[in-house]
Amino acid sequence: MNIRTARVDDLLGMQAANLQNLPENYVMKFWIYHAMTWPQISFVAEDHKGRIVGYVLAKIEEEPNDNGEIHGHVNSISVLRSHRRLGLAKKLMLLSQEAMASIYKATYVSLHVRKSNKAAIALYRDTLGFEVAEVEKKYYGDGEDALSMRLLLTAS
Amino acid sequence: MTSLALERQIRPIYAPALDALDTGSNKSAIVDCNKLLKKHPKNTLLKSLKALALVRSQKVEESLVLCDDVLASKPTNDAVLTAMMHVLRGLGRHKDAIAMFEEAFKQQPANEELGAQTFFSNVRAQQWKAAQQVATRMYKQFQEDRYLYGANDPETPANMRTILYKLAHRQITSSPTPSYLSADRFYLHLSILRELELFDEAHKLIDSEVGESICATSLSCNELRRDIWKLRGLLKEEGDRAKRLIVEKKDRNWLEFLSVVSAAFVAVSSPGAGEDAKKEASERVKETQQILEKIAEEDGAKDRSGLLALLELEKRALAFGVSSQSDRLVTLMKQYFDQIGDKACCFEDLKPYVELEGDDLAHWTTFLRGIPSTITNTNELRRLINAYKLLRYNFAKTELTVEAETERAELYTKKYIETLPLGANLPSTELQPADDLVILAGNAFVSLWSLTSNNDFLYRASSLLEFALTKSKQSFLSRLMLIRIYRLLGAPSLSLEHYRAMQVKQVQHDTLSHYILSRASLFSLAATGDITLATECIESTQIYLSNSQETGDFIARAFTAEKYSQIPEFIEFEQRLENSLQRDIVKVEHVRMRLTHEPVNSDLVDMELIELKFLYDRIHYDNRDFEILPNYQPRVSKGFNEQTLLLGKSDGASWLSEFLRIYVRAFQQASDLDDTVEEKLLIGDRPKHVLGGASLVDRIRQRKEDSLADLTSDEIAFSDFAQTLADWLEPYHNYARPPPAVVLAEAAKQTQLKTGHPLKGVEIPANGTNGTHKKDEEPPAVIDAPELLTNYFNNIKTRFAEALKNSPVEALHVATLAQEAFLLFIVETMRFKSPSVVKANKLGALVTSCKSVRVHALSILKEIATALIKRADSEGTVDKRKAFVEACSVISSSKPIDHDYVLNVAKRVTDARKKVLECIGKGISKISTSYSS
Secondary structure, eight states: OEEEEOOTTHHHHTHHHHHHHOSSOOOHHHHHHHHHHOTTSOEEEEOTTSOEEEEEEEEEEOSOOTTOOOEEEEEEEEEOGGGOSSSHHHHHHHHHHHHHHHHHOOSEEEEEEETTOHHHHHIIIIITOOEEEEEETTOSTTSOOEEEEEEEOOOO | OOHHHHHHHHHHHHHHHHSTTOGGGHHHHHHHHHHHHHHOTTOHHHHHHHHHHHHHTTOHHHHHHHHHHHHHTOOOOHHHHHHHHHHHHHTTOHHHHHHHHHHHHHHOTTOHHHHHHHHHHHHHTTOHHHHHHHHHHHHHHHOOGGGOOOSSOOOSHHHHHHHHHHHHHHHHHHSSSOGGGSHHHHHHHHHHHHHTTOHHHHHHHHHSHHHHHHHHHOHHHHHHHHHHHHHTTOHHHHHHHHHHHHHHSOOOOHHHHHHHHHHTTHHHHSTTOOHHHHHHHHHHHHHHHHHHHHHHHHHGGGOOHHHHHHHHHHHHHHHHTOOSOTTHHHHHHHHHHHHHTTSTTHHHHHGGGOOOOHHHHHHHHHHHHTSOOOOSSHHHHHHHHHHHHHHHHTOOGGGOOHHHHHHHHHHHHHHHHHHGGGGTTSOTTSOOTTHHHHHHHHHHHHHHHHHHOOTHHHHHHHHHHHHHHHHOTTOHHHHHHHHHHHHHTTOHHHHHHHHHHTTOOTTHHHHHTHHHHTTGGGGOOGGGTOOHHHHHHHHHTHHHHHHHHHHHHHHHHHHHTTOGGGHHHHHHHHHHHHTBHHHHHHHHHHHHHHHHHSOOOHHHHHHHHHHHHHHHTOOOBOOOOOTTSOOOOOTTSOOHHHHTSGGGOOOOHHHHHHHHHHHHHHHHHHOOOOHHHHHHHOOSOOOOOOTTSOOHHHHTTSOOGGGGTTSOHHHHHHHHHHHHHHHHHHHHHHHHSOOHHHHHHHHHHHHHHHHSSOOTTOOOOTTOOOSOOOOSSOOOOOOOOOHHHHHHHHHHHHHHHHHHHHOHHHHHHHHHHHHHHHHHHHHHHGGGGOHHHHHHTTOHHHHHHHHHHHHHHHHHHHHHHHHHHHHHHHSSSHHHHHHHHHHTTTTSSSTTSOHHHHHHHHHHHHHHHHHHHHHHHHHHHHHHHHTOO
16 A cells, blocks of 8 residues: 555545545635645555555645644545545554644644434544544534534654 | 826726636627727727627627737737737637737837747647747847746757757756755756656756655655656666565555565566576565565555555566466455455456456356355445456457346346345435446346347446436446447437536536437438537537636636646647647537538638638547447457447547548538638638648548548448549549639628728739639540549448348448538539529530439438338337337346336337437438428
8 A cells, every 4th residue: 555645636536535435525716726825734544456445535724723733634535435444544644644733833723524324423522532622513404413623743 | 188087097998808718708898999999099098909709799890800900910919919819829820929029029029028929839830840939039038047948949840849858857857946945846856857858967966865765755756756667677676675665654556566566576677687587586586475465464455555556567577487376366366355355446456357267267267156145234245247348358259248247137137126125325416336236237237238239238228227327316437338338229319318417517528528419410310400419519619718718818828827747738738629629529429510500602712611621630639438338248349338339330540531532522611711811811820731741632632542541331221322422523623613812702702791891912804803813724534434433422322221120320321421522522512503503604504414423312312211201200109119128128127127117218219219310311401391392
């Protein structure tokens, strides 16, 4: 399994991962914008044939908050079912977090997750150390609540 | 009113007007503009905004007048230019946009922003050379390095790429802050150096202390470093470095392992390597083996890289003849399966290594057969599934008999039912662990169908997959298989249902719409007024419109932000979508559907001619995703994709080329628009002519024989028909087509009537014309209709009877092609329907000839329509449902897939099939009536 930074033309290759895991898809504009603006915090995992089996798409929140802190945000993360249980999601997340902290000096990283997505919540909370910051009611198109989760990034 | 007050009034129109594709507010924008224009009739900003709102409301003719008005005023105002840029883009007038900016820049040569816009407009229109000239001018003017371009002639995107990189290089090296201060800029710097092949400079950068430390922590920089080393041929050094990373830093990226493996074979990699080299390599292989074994042992099941690398090492050692132990590969594979067999990726991981023969294969097969099939947990289940997949992959041709495959399909089904309870407690959003067994069964059923052509196997596959979907709602793999199977069964509405359930979005329209739209016109009910599939065509192509809008903007933004090195990536991405093969295949399918739905007239013909001409010379990118279909067929057999292609043929680039040729030629003959008329009348840029080549009209006259490979035999017959028809009628069209001056005069008259404005640059002759004109030469002698035209319909009759016996899909294919041939005939003979044209050109005999072909075709079409409707009556009956259910009894003998469940699937399939047969029949009948006289 190889992990590398994402490129614009990966957009076409990520479709399989998207079909399976993303009920609410981001628009192309976002992907291109992210790839252009923060080229080093989004990653893809590819198998030996070069087919994309997982990815993390992230951005830097440009507006600093009241404390003048800059933070990163994970827009989406996805791993093909056939390549689960290999620690890929964790690897992808760690790489993105590391890049957010070291390149952009982000103080924390945030993300949204479906309340029902137990497996993902377990990964974020138990494996990666995220905490629930708040519950956003009816965040998703189908009316489901989102947990807004955060993780402090210690300067490395 | 003060100018300030006016500006306040314009602002609310301006801002929303520039919000791309916001069609809702166009109407009110037009009203607002009109109000203000009454008071300020000369205001160019108002005019340009109104033009924009008009373009977006499809009122092209009205907007043209305003657009030309504004252009004539040579605007330099930023807001006007921006609005006009959108107007001209909407009209496809990229060249005018360039001219507009160039003019503005000429008027205000000190305005840097205008220069940049001129540059972008050239880049957007892919006028690389002009873009470079603008940049040179800007460099002279502003003395800024960013405008300094290399000496290369940027006539191609590739050269443009180099230029952009040189620009980026100059920028980064001249910056007072060195790039190594941030990983971000260091990465950029390295990527520029790699692109420009400045390896020495790159090496210096990487070798520095800071460089080394960045590469050690930044994955992206390290990736570039690896590339650069490899490009310089430093395989051995790269291997050593990777080894350190793996051993000391516990790096587990696969590319590092590949570097280590590759380094072992450096000695034997060059041609003509002798025994000494082999000996050296063999030593290195042994060393590498020891390192990897240690890692595999340490990692265990936690990480599979070490084990996989051992396999890769052994595979290459065998290929180079430096392996020390002949049965080592199988041993390693067994070891791999023992460790990783309970992960879903095991099959894909081992696939590159399992192409075994002889004893090796026998050992491997025995090993896999020994995997326990009594399942108590999901780990055991995954192990069993991997064993099934691996065994199946290696079946020999002799093992693919109907009996053996039936037994396997039943085994996979049985195991599925048995192990389904393992996932009983999962939430409904999760996928069932047993799903892959259904997918295996589906593969086996399809394999049986391709062995026997017996639809019973497809009935079983569809019932089983439908059932699996009730347990795993998100299983898009089951859906994709069902989409293909239902199309084969002639139940297209069910395919569409599943396709829509996948909620295809964005770029997926480009990569996946082929599953539903490939040869979709054969299922189109547009003739009866049901335009579901035609609408699907239009919807799937929205992505291309937003692509050209968005990516263009991003290119401009990247330039402004001085992120030059990213521009080539954007350009390449835009090109891939803009020139997508699927996009134009869908366009052709839509034209085929449209002809059955709308009356054939000159408006339709002219419009489609102009659009299709654009496509003919395109170089296409095939972005269609076939890999996503789950394929577990044995390697000696065809894959699932090939097996389930509609009519057994893929509609690739050559299919597109032939259908485009047929339609462009027919439309060109039927149309009055020749190149000179088009130049005057049409809005937007014309396709570039192939340099030095023959004109399009000449090139489409002859069929490219190699383009027939993708066509079915029925489509080839249709192509023969089209060719003969066009060859026969060409001289009469060329004689009877009114000369350009007459066409232009008529168009000018119509425009004046419609818009109240005269047509720019066209004089209406004072005496007018009535559509006829004197000719100097005699009309070409009329020859009788070639026999092939009549024979075509005779043959269709026989072919249809035969196809109806084979399968409903084949029957629909033949029937819709007959209908298409007839409609093509209507297009080609439209000109000769007008009595005045016939009289003026003395073509009475031709009309008689045409009539006899038409009458004959009509009689056969009516027979086909009746037969289809009759066949539809026999579908959707109790008997048909019963047959379906009986065919599925092997999979539905016990719970949870019971009789009632299968009966429901049976009803849906037979009803869907009934509907398509009936509606296509009625459609043909309707068309026959519409064109009966």
